[in-house]
Amino acid sequence: MSTSLQMVIVYTCLLMALINLVRRQWLVNMGALALQYGMVFLLLITFRNPSLGIIKLLVGLMVTLVLYLTLVSLGTLQPLQYIFRFSLGEIFRGLAGIFMIIAVTLFTPGLRTEVFPLTSLPVLTASLGLVILGLLQLGMITEPLYVIIGLLTFLSGFELLYGSMEFSTVLEALFAAVNLGLALVGAYIIVKDEEPETR
Amino acid sequence: MITPVLFILFPLAVGVALMPLARKPKASVAIVCVASMLLAALALFMPDDLVIQFAGRRFVFSETLSVLGRQLTVGPEDLTLVAWLFVLNTLWNLPSRSFKISMWFNALSLILTSLWIAVLAVEPFLYAALIIEIIALLSVPLLSPRGARAGPGLLRYLIFETLGMSMILLSGLMLSGIETAPSASPLILRASMLIVFGLAIAMAIFPLHMWIPMLGKESHPWVYTFLLGMSQTILVVFLLVFLDRYAWLRGLPGMFQSLSLTGVIMIAVGGVFAAFQKDLRRVFGYVFLAETGYAVLAVGLSQKGGLNDLALLMMPRALGYWLWGYALSNLQEKGQGNLVEWPALAGEYLRNPWISAALVFSLLSLSGTPLLASFPGKRLLWFLTPTQGLSLLVGFAMGVGGMVVFILRLIRVLIQVPDEETYADKGPESVGTRVLLIAMMALMALLGTFPFLVLPYFTQIFSQFTQLLPLP
Numbered sequence: 001m002s003t004s005l006q007m008v009i010v011y012t013c014l015l016m017a018l019i020n021l022v023r024r025q026w027l028v029n030m031g032a033l034a035l036q037y038g039m040v041f042l043l044l045i046t047f048r049n050p051s052l053g054i055i056k057l058l059v060g061l062m063v064t065l066v067l068y069l070t071l072v073s074l075g076t077l078q079p080l081q082y083i084f085r086f087s088l089g090e091i092f093r094g095l096a097g098i099f100m101i102i103a104v105t106l107f108t109p110g111l112r113t114e115v116f117p118l119t120s121l122p123v124l125t126a127s128l129g130l131v132i133l134g135l136l137q138l139g140m141i142t143e144p145l146y147v148i149i150g151l152l153t154f155l156s157g158f159e160l161l162y163g164s165m166e167f168s169t170v171l172e173a174l175f176a177a178v179n180l181g182l183a184l185v186g187a188y189i190i191v192k193d194e195e196p197e198t199r
Numbered sequence: 200m201i202t203p204v205l206f207i208l209f210p211l212a213v214g215v216a217l218m219p220l221a222r223k224p225k226a227s228v229a230i231v232c233v234a235s236m237l238l239a240a241l242a243l244f245m246p247d248d249l250v251i252q253f254a255g256r257r258f259v260f261s262e263t264l265s266v267l268g269r270q271l272t273v274g275p276e277d278l279t280l281v282a283w284l285f286v287l288n289t290l291w292n293l294p295s296r297s298f299k300i301s302m303w304f305n306a307l308s309l310i311l312t313s314l315w316i317a318v319l320a321v322e323p324f325l326y327a328a329l330i331i332e333i334i335a336l337l338s339v340p341l342l343s344p345r346g347a348r349a350g351p352g353l354l355r356y357l358i359f360e361t362l363g364m365s366m367i368l369l370s371g372l373m374l375s376g377i378e379t380a381p382s383a384s385p386l387i388l389r390a391s392m393l394i395v396f397g398l399a400i401a402m403a404i405f406p407l408h409m410w411i412p413m414l415g416k417e418s419h420p421w422v423y424t425f426l427l428g429m430s431q432t433i434l435v436v437f438l439l440v441f442l443d444r445y446a447w448l449r450g451l452p453g454m455f456q457s458l459s460l461t462g463v464i465m466i467a468v469g470g471v472f473a474a475f476q477k478d479l480r481r482v483f484g485y486v487f488l489a490e491t492g493y494a495v496l497a498v499g500l501s502q503k504g505g506l507n508d509l510a511l512l513m514m515p516r517a518l519g520y521w522l523w524g525y526a527l528s529n530l531q532e533k534g535q536g537n538l539v540e541w542p543a544l545a546g547e548y549l550r551n552p553w554i555s556a557a558l559v560f561s562l563l564s565l566s567g568t569p570l571l572a573s574f575p576g577k578r579l580l581w582f583l584t585p586t587q588g589l590s591l592l593v594g595f596a597m598g599v600g601g602m603v604v605f606i607l608r609l610i611r612v613l614i615q616v617p618d619e620e621t622y623a624d625k626g627p628e629s630v631g632t633r634v635l636l637i638a639m640m641a642l643m644a645l646l647g648t649f650p651f652l653v654l655p656y657f658t659q660i661f662s663q664f665t666q667l668l669p670l671p
Contacts, residue, residue: 115389147357147358151357154361155365158365162372165372170269171329174330178329185357
């Protein structure tokens with residue numbers, strides 16, 4: 001895969017994370033999350049066997065599906081709005097996210113030379129971008145669904161970075177367990193208000 | 200037979216098998232308590248060569264289990280701590296069904312105990328960070344059961360544990376192959392920063408502790424004291440593992456002085472913040488902060504014998520948490536959540552004298568009052584601290600002073616003349632509750648008066664950290 005194609009994938013991935021940071025429309029968020037996992041998979045197979053990389057894609061899609069089905073079961077998914085009107089909060093988050101993506105793009109080459117020489121530039125840009133956008137999401141929002149999406153975004157960036165430096169089957173299994181656990185915890189937190197305590 | 204199978208996989212399997220029995224509380228409690236006590240006894244009485252003679256047969260245990268190239272190791276040096284964790288699990292499970300907590304408590308508590316042991320047993324031990332994250336995820340149904348909204352404390356807890364995990368893991372990656380490099384190497388410095396921040400986040404070191412009082416207000420005191428008590432015990436040992444294993448981490452300039460200073464700051468902050476609280480659920484968060492401070496201080500003083508003091512404090516601290524959790528849980532459930540704040544607490548001593556006495560008693564013990572359980576360990580720490588600078592005593596004074604102010608405020612509100620209306624509609628504490636409270640208070644007084652009876656056994660827990668023991 002050429003570097004320019006990889007950079008297209010990187011910025012598509014970061015755009016999805018940015019959408020999740022900015023928009024508060026659950027259907028859009030689920031779509032963006034699934035697409036983000038797809039892009040992470042495409043970056044992952046630049047340095048790892050696709051048969052191993054696909055595990056992360058499957059886990060990511062399962063995570064998205066768990067959250068999506070939870071929202072569907074609660075009947076809280078609203079139809080898509082095709083006319084975008086941005087609130088002040090969305091504009092602020094969007095600008096903060098864009099600023100961070102620019103900062104990551106500018107600082108990554110130097111950081112790569114100094115700290116992560118084994119990681120390719122596109123992979124490092126994507127992973128740091130996801131980590132920072134995830135952190136931004138965690139710092140700006142207290143709604144459980146978005147906190148979980150923020151944590152998943154942070155983790156997918158971190159896993160991409162970690163995976164570019166080391167591969168371990170046990171670690172992959174534990175990461176998969178953490179991702180699925182986060183999705184289940186997210187689903188639990190979202191639905192538990194709807195169900196009475198059973199004891 | 201293999202010790203990790205016995206002390207990690209077996210309780211894990213029992214916990215998972217108990218999940219379908221969640222609606223049969225008596226059976227769940229009985230199975231968890233019996234399993235925990237058996238495992239505790241086995242860990243406590245297992246000889247150092249891991250060979251047991253029983254009924255004419257000889258059982259030889261191996262200490263390592265390999266899983267996909269990684270090891271789980273529970274050696275003879277770990278068994279005292281393993282036994283203590285199972286004892287704690289029993290203590291918290293025994294009266295658990297008298298409280299309205301999650302129906303998964305019994306099964307999950309056993310699973311969590313086995314995972315905490317796995318945290319210490321896994322090699323390479325940086326993998327423990329991921330297990331800690333899984334523990335955090337499994338704790339969510341206990342901390343926030345159905346029927347109540349998830350508060351910001353719970354979400355912050357998840358966030359902080361995830362951040363801590365990632366930092367510890369990344370530091371491990373940076374360290375691979377350079378364990379013996381000099382402390383001045385840039386790689387080592389980066390890895391040290393990541394380890395220090397990762398552990399600080401995971402242990403809720405000041406100022407990263409804000410989620411603790413928040414979570415205290417959102418969760419049931421019984422569950423909260425159990426989870427925090429367990430995590431504190433293990434994470435302190437986890438910190439010692441890092442310090443013992445990496446010479447460069449120990450060799451960083453001012454490392455132990457910084458730990459001592461951090462510990463004293465936490466003691467001061469915990470005491471001062473506690474002094475102003477009006478909600479007993481939040482107070483425990485600050486008590487926990489101060490206790491973490493004492494543990495970090497003891498680690499900072501490890502090369503002057505601080506680990507012995509840390510060992511002496513393990514049991515009194517856990518018993519103090521138990522007593523506080525039990526008394527507060529009773530109070531909370533009697534008043535349906537209203538009796539744990541000022542001014543609703545007014546006159547509580549007249550209605551529930553033993554619960555009120557237990558609240559004060561547990562705080563007095565945790566503060567290090569003479570003749571109570573924590574006194575022997577804390578007295579030694581107080582005497583040891585000036586060796587790293589007299590200014591640290593100011594922090595001590597602030598912390599202890601703050602806690603004393605809170606205890607006096609608590610006593611004052613408990614003995615105030617109550618409003619007649621609120622007085623009328625609350626029943627007295629049960630005989631069973633009184634018996635348990637009195638027994639625990641008596642045990643804590645006994646430990647404070649005769650510390651040499653039990654406490655020296657705990658010093659064995661830290662004997663494996665040979666690099667941190669004082670030089671002869």
